[in-house]
Amino acid sequence: MYGALWRGLPGPVWLRILILVVAVAIVLFALSTWIFPLVDGLLTPSQPVTVDP
């Protein structure tokens, strides 16, 4: 999968690395901005802090 991705990228090695770094940055931004808050809202709080009857 990642091997195919690497072979599919155009250009010399430095350009491929640059593309991948940018792609990873975009993925991390999307995760922390949209995906993780969504998941956090779906999860019940694993660490309840209140005292309940």
Add this chain to the structure above:
Amino acid sequence: MAGVTDIYSLYSEDPESGDGAGSAGSSPTPDDDRRRRDNRGNRGRTGGRRDNAPRSIVRGVIGVAGELLITAGVLVFLFLGWQLWIQGIALNNAQTNDASGLSQQWNASPVGPAAPGSTDAAAPPADSSGASGASPVVMAAPAETKQFAVLYVPRFGADYKRTIAEGVDAKAVLNAGGAGHYEQSQMPGDMGNFAIAAHRDGWGSPFIKINELQIGDPIYVETQDGWYTYRYRDTEYVTPEGVDVLSAVPQVPDAAPTDRLITLTSCNPLYIASERIIAYGVLDSFTPRSAGAPAEIAGLTGKGA
């Protein structure tokens, strides 16, 4: 020797290497060895590449599945890191802004010199408590999830301030990174127990240092009316069902209150949360809004992030 050969055969291009894998349990015989050599020889002669298609598909599927699993593991760790670190920074900034906004709003439009107890029918008319100075004003209970107070605890950090909202629902209140007020407990300054809860770890970790409080540490609660200065008294550890810590007299559910307490509840141990840690404070003084903030937090009140 045979084992090494069999493991290697999984990755080799040899279409017949399944024979080798099948004989993994039996001891290698000279016959086996010869057959293997013969097979390799066959492949060399006929170039058995075309027989590889199904096997390389299987290898490809396994390879992709493995990479997906590794990716999923990395994502889980990223989520944990985000929850404990990135989200905390964002929530704490939001908390500081919210808290400052509340203070500025109260400063800009004071509610006026309300008569002590006028907003709270339950308050006894003539207070004779341990609190020095003016009898504390007690506000009426706010609407659910409304942010109605700001908490300052210098022991938790020099610029520590968090909002206090009504209710302790995790999603509606606590996961915003602030504290929540137990609705069945009293309001700040009232005779009895002002009980609040907040996360110990994650969601900004507002009470992560609750175990570091030292006797006499100030705990400030700012409302529209002014500042309530509590002094930390003691800590107790209870089971998650220990609701009696919220009573007007903690652990004595039916007793008539004689003290004005604050109760901080959070989870314990850190990151495990099988118990609850309870920190108590006693009201020391009330400072009306007209008198200005207590010196220790004067520079902090209403200041932005």
